[in-house]
Amino acid sequence: MGFLKYFLIFIPISIVADLMKVSPMWLFLLSSLAIIPLAGVMGEATEEISFYSGPRIGGFLNATFGNATELIISFFALKAGLFDVVKASIAGSVIGNILLVLGASMLVGGIRYKVQKFNKKVVEVSASMLLFAVIGLTIPAIFTHTIKTEALTARYEWLSIGIAIAMFIIYLLGLYFSFYTHKDLYGSEHQESGEAKWSLKKSITVLILATIAVALESEFLVSSVEPMTHTLGLSEFFVGIIIIPIIGNAAEHSTAVLMAAKNKMDVAVEIAIGSSLQIILFVAPILIFISLLFKPMSIIFNEFELVAMIVSVLIVNRVASDGESNWLEGVQLIAVYIIIAISFLI
């Protein structure tokens, strides 16, 4: 967390701004700045709770609540019918985690340490799950984009739900794999080290308060997306794929880079890849299920999103295969992210 903590001041500021009916651009900016530290607070509170719950339930909590911020933002976007923004932000979280977070970690770490090693086996399990997950998303999309029969829409709704269920089952099986049948593979990583700083009661209180605040700020954020993009001439798509994922993941990002700087590349890589994995296998299915309450959202991504995700996953599989990283790999990951961002921007 560190200095991000001071950003909490943007919570009251954004509330006042909303009451004063400032321009959407300002509201978007202020609520974004408020969400960044809140995501960190939620992560910290979850970690504290896991000290009391024991390592297994704790690991589960961390894995599940790690992306609570994205989930909440997406929930409000879904409610507002901004399906394109929701899907773009799913894709954007995946590529942002892999290219930007992993790239920045490898660059920052690589400047201090010539070669950084990480647990190849663990990363291979995650990278390979990520490959499967993206392939699972790609197959139905290719069918839809090639066939394009409007008559099939109803059928594709069922396909979406079916795939979401499959993803979610794989997610649960993945947790079972890493916390039960193959937990020794993960060695010390899953062990909680240190002691709780907060009491259980405080932790839970903080988690609840932070969740409420994130929900409030997400409403501000989502309500300002449409008018803001109009004013600035940006596409909603760009906001979804680049800006929202950066806001939602900023706290996690800074942790990963910090770990890399301390030569704990294992943790940095696991945050980046694990977070991408949770987005596809947990957040995306949950959003499909939630959308059934409003208007069903399909799981079919557009070509840009698919290509960007496939490319990212191929890269991470390549990078993971040798269990080592250096600054040049970091630069290349970031360069690919910048090229994607620029292509989306123009």
Added chain:
Amino acid sequence: MGFLKYFLIFIPISIVADLMKVSPMWLFLLSSLAIIPLAGVMGEATEEISFYSGPRIGGFLNATFGNATELIISFFALKAGLFDVVKASIAGSVIGNILLVLGASMLVGGIRYKVQKFNKKVVEVSASMLLFAVIGLTIPAIFTHTIKTEALTARYEWLSIGIAIAMFIIYLLGLYFSFYTHKDLYGSEHQESGEAKWSLKKSITVLILATIAVALESEFLVSSVEPMTHTLGLSEFFVGIIIIPIIGNAAEHSTAVLMAAKNKMDVAVEIAIGSSLQIILFVAPILIFISLLFKPMSIIFNEFELVAMIVSVLIVNRVASDGESNWLEGVQLIAVYIIIAISFLI
């Protein structure tokens, strides 16, 4: 084989059913059930013969006759002009072997053994040949699908034949590689262990009889495809890519899973990948050559088939690269197969 042997009873049943002019659906079902054990009998007879022929010719016989069933079914489909079914069943055999057979092997084996290891070097040779083979199929297809000039049809016929010849040469060179120049790489795998159970005469007789029976049942099967798909509202494409490959490979599949359950993952992986390789490099070219007798079939696959094959090959290369497997990898392979099957179905 095991209990599949009892399915041989479906040979007389299907013949009677054909004479009684039962509905196509029943004929399809009965001839399918008859083919399943016949494929196993043919495999067994070939193996017996190889005891008498010595390891090299035996290996060659096994490699070449291993897909005799698919070849015979496809021959009759080709004769009936069902090109789409033939090509779909080639693609379906490749993805079925990689995703379903390998997946089931890894799952079943992985439930009994925490981590199963296999000879990484051998698998890498096969996986890499598979990558080349699929790329060889993809390149001309991309040209055709992008250009789409009808005027080029004649030219693409020559391209198909040229590529089929190239595939076949690579197949022969691959056999030369594994039985001559690099046979030590394969170690004990290529050695025949145990003794012949049958006399040479009996083996040859069984092989000939089984071949005749497969031919008969294939005619039943192929003749019932069109009316059956009409009745059930299935696409011929679905029958070709999912159902026929399962029928043609069932015997092989059960062997692979059995081997995995005995922790002989080496054999299971080699059956799955080797079988896919033979389909592309041996069965597909032979079918192109045979089609010249009737009406030339092009080697150009459609987008769905290509994507499904590319995806499967990428996965198998990923999975092969660490020389280990576990139950979660098995689940993921099967999940991708199910997603492909569902997408084809709707």
Added chain:
Amino acid sequence: MGFLKYFLIFIPISIVADLMKVSPMWLFLLSSLAIIPLAGVMGEATEEISFYSGPRIGGFLNATFGNATELIISFFALKAGLFDVVKASIAGSVIGNILLVLGASMLVGGIRYKVQKFNKKVVEVSASMLLFAVIGLTIPAIFTHTIKTEALTARYEWLSIGIAIAMFIIYLLGLYFSFYTHKDLYGSEHQESGEAKWSLKKSITVLILATIAVALESEFLVSSVEPMTHTLGLSEFFVGIIIIPIIGNAAEHSTAVLMAAKNKMDVAVEIAIGSSLQIILFVAPILIFISLLFKPMSIIFNEFELVAMIVSVLIVNRVASDGESNWLEGVQLIAVYIIIAISFLI
């Protein structure tokens, strides 16, 4: 070099032929034959100069002037407005280096030595940079090919320049990586062995003369492309992607194969991959920059070129991942090249 030296006789012959106004086909052939040894002479002179400049600047010179011939040919093609030929020859150099040069090296070397090993780590750095570079080229192309809005042309010009700058920066950082921060990774390869055969003055004189001769012959070559393709019914595209790269890289190719035959697979692989890398990260951006003097050329490749490049890079990453090669891998690489060439031809 060896016997290629005698081809220098084609310099005066081609000049006389141009004065005598021979048919374009002959001029194309004669100037091609003259360029082949000149590329070798330029390489030799650069290497001589590097003996005097010390290993770092020498390595830089080699890396930078290694593709001078392609650069000069492309310069004249650019000046003549043959954008399609220029881009096709960039793609063709990449696939030719990876598939044809590497394939021939692995085949020739593999016939003499059962298994050839190479420095896996160095190759992985290059193969992974190549993956990034091709992805960098692919992303904007996919956007353009999917959107296809003419109104965006001006924007895509800026995108091209931006990507060219990014590529060039990565190129410089790559040199910094291999000559400064991680030079020990490359071990003895970067050390100049032996002594200079020529004086510095002679080396520089030879380099200048050879450059002038290449420039002259390139003008002959480029001027004859259009009329020759008309006469022979070849597409300019085929000339760009297959013929020009073979001419421009022949000297380098023969060196790589020679090294493989001497079991110096390290050097052969580094020539093939390194050369592809320089084409994408150095030659392509420089050509984009130069094109601004005439008429801006976009960095967007067509589908065929992209697929061919992506496929090549996937293969080289696969091949590099085990640090070993054999004759069968060589055959497969060459087979893919032949399939690509045939597909482009028809």
